Amino acid sequence: MKSVLKKWKTLILLFAIPLILMGGMAFIAAKAFTDRERLEPFxxxxxxxxxxxxxxxxxxxxxxxxxxxxxxxxxxxxxxxxxxxxxxxxxxxxxxxxxxxxxxxxxxxxxxxxxxxxxxxxxxxxxxxxxxxxxxxxxxxxxxxxxxxxxxxxxxxxxxxxxxxxxxxxxxxxxxxxxxxxxVFEMTEENSLFLQNVFHYYGVSIFVLLLMVWAYQILLFMRGQLTPGIRTRLLLYRMDGWKIHLAEWAAAVVFLLPLLAGGLYAFKEADIWGGEEIAKTAGGMILLLALFTALFASLSALLRSDRLFQVVSALLISAGSVMGGHFIPAFYLPSWLEAWQAWILNTHVLDAAFSIIAGEQADLGRLSALLIALLVLMCAGAAISQKREGA
Known part of the structure; x- marks a missing residue:
């Protein structure tokens, strides 16, 4: 909290710049998929x-x-x-x-x-x-x-x-x-979230991507605040490395909760989400937020080099934004990418987010298992790194 108070201007820039950039890109992408252009006779x-x-x-x-x-x-x-x-x-x-x-x-x-x-x-x-x-x-x-x-x-x-x-x-x-x-037959119309309103699609899609970027940024920010002196003092107080990273992960989730609440409020005001089953919707979105923070927390525990951590995180965010369907819906991607999409975390998180916002049943059990696996990987990586430093 001391670091937040000292560098609050830096944090505002870290969170505002991705919001402005991705919002602009989403607006441009949405214009390319308007109803008129998608339904124009061919x-x-x-x-x-x-x-x-x-x-x-x-x-x-x-x-x-x-x-x-x-x-x-x-x-x-x-x-x-x-x-x-x-x-x-x-x-x-x-x-x-x-x-x-x-x-x-x-x-x-x-x-x-x-x-x-x-x-x-x-x-x-x-x-x-x-x-x-x-x-x-x-x-x-x-x-x-x-x-x-x-x-x-x-x-x-x-x-x-x-x-x-x-x-x-x-x-x-x-x-x-x-x-x-x-x-002879009665004609009914069934619309998916994307076909019903392209702006609804990009509203949910970009917000999920923002959660991923914000999770990376807050973990990077915390990583910079934990100086060697502070880490040594924590270790002297028998605070093991895996406990430190687990605390960072939990703090990152708590720190991003207000932004998540703001996003849900924006969804309700924009008629993207009707406001039904608030507890269930909020719980599902918190799980997605925790999953993204666990991803970067595990990378932070495994990679001691700041530059390597930033490079790997940037590659994951780039691959997820392209193949996960954030800017270009997966429907429009080449068929040869389908085999790779199953290995991209964003694909599953985005599908779950659409289901949660639409009030449908989402496969949260598999995502919960993945969250536990990432936390275990984070703790194991931290323990291995601490053992190497001790040796």
Whole structure:
């Protein structure tokens, strides 16, 4: 507390500068993901290699549908031209209707459609794939209904001519119901935290990253206050090294609690958090804060060099901010990074923070176990370092 009173201006700068910088970066990033820009219609190619009445009818229904064209602008072309457009990043994806596609449907054979997405437009490619999967699901449902009716007619002993006539009628009726499903089924809208409000996403995301940066800064500040003279006196009073680091960790958590409370109050005022289950929400966020402070406290115990401690901490913060989804949502990151995201602490902490703020069930048991493991690592590292210094 003496150090805080003596260097309060330094502490204000340490906490204010990251807040200003990250707030500005979050504002810029949020502008890049506004609702209008994310939902702006994009082009996708449809390649009809069958060229039958049935495929032309299906394509016409797709191109005439207001619900679909509000998102996807179909481009009817051949495969060579479609691949060229995909390579030139002019379309979000392409789908190929293969030869004999209509005949295979009539015979009950399942032939998959080839849907190719544009990796440079991950969100649009994902939406296009969902549209195609939806169409395939409803087509499969229609096909199952037609086959069921046909089997019933066969068991009833209807003549081949009557079965053929009824089959064609059912094919048309079931297909029209599938294509006109918005008139048959009730449409509901489910929004995730990010899709519902991009500013909510960045509000939570940047605050979690700020907790991580503040945890590092307060541990770095405490590390500078514990001079060799003070450490020697503590050791003379039989204050073991692991107790010193454990006390630093606990003091850092307590010191950052007012900032955590301020963040929750800001969430409530900005309608990001409704204020429900205050104790549960506060407890979950305190756990996340304790986890970040334990991370840097363990590094402080393991690394005696100040420069090495700062370098390693900076690398962890940089990797966490990029791959953890703080500025660029994990949805937009390249697929090859998915394997690494599981090893980034920020990925799990950010997911837990979203669940806590949204009032959903968060996997806090695993994070609690990780917190205990970090504290054990911190105490072990401090004990080893003290033994080496004594030797």
């Amino acid at each position: 082009q996708a190619a449809i390649v009809d290699q069958d060229r039958t009445f049935q495929t032309e009818y299906v394509i016409k229904q797709l191109t005439d549908s207001e619900e679909i064209t509000a998102i996807v602008k179909p481009v009817i072309t051949d495969e060579k031209r479609a691949r060229t457009l995909l390579k030139e990043n002019k379309i979000a994806g392409m789908v190929i209707l293969p030869k004999d596609f209509s005949q295979t449907i009539l015979s009950g054979e399942n032939v998959p459609l080839t849907v190719t997405g544009n990796e440079k437009k991950p969100l649009q490619a994902y939406l296009f794939r969902q549209v195609m999967e939806s169409a395939a699901d409803y087509t499969s449902a229609a096909q199952s209904g037609i086959n069921t009716v046909y089997d019933v007619m066969s068991e009833a002993g209807l003549s081949p001519e009557d079965r053929k006539t009824e089959y064609k009628r059912d094919l048309l009726n079931f297909s029209l119901h599938a294509l006109g499903r918005n008139e």
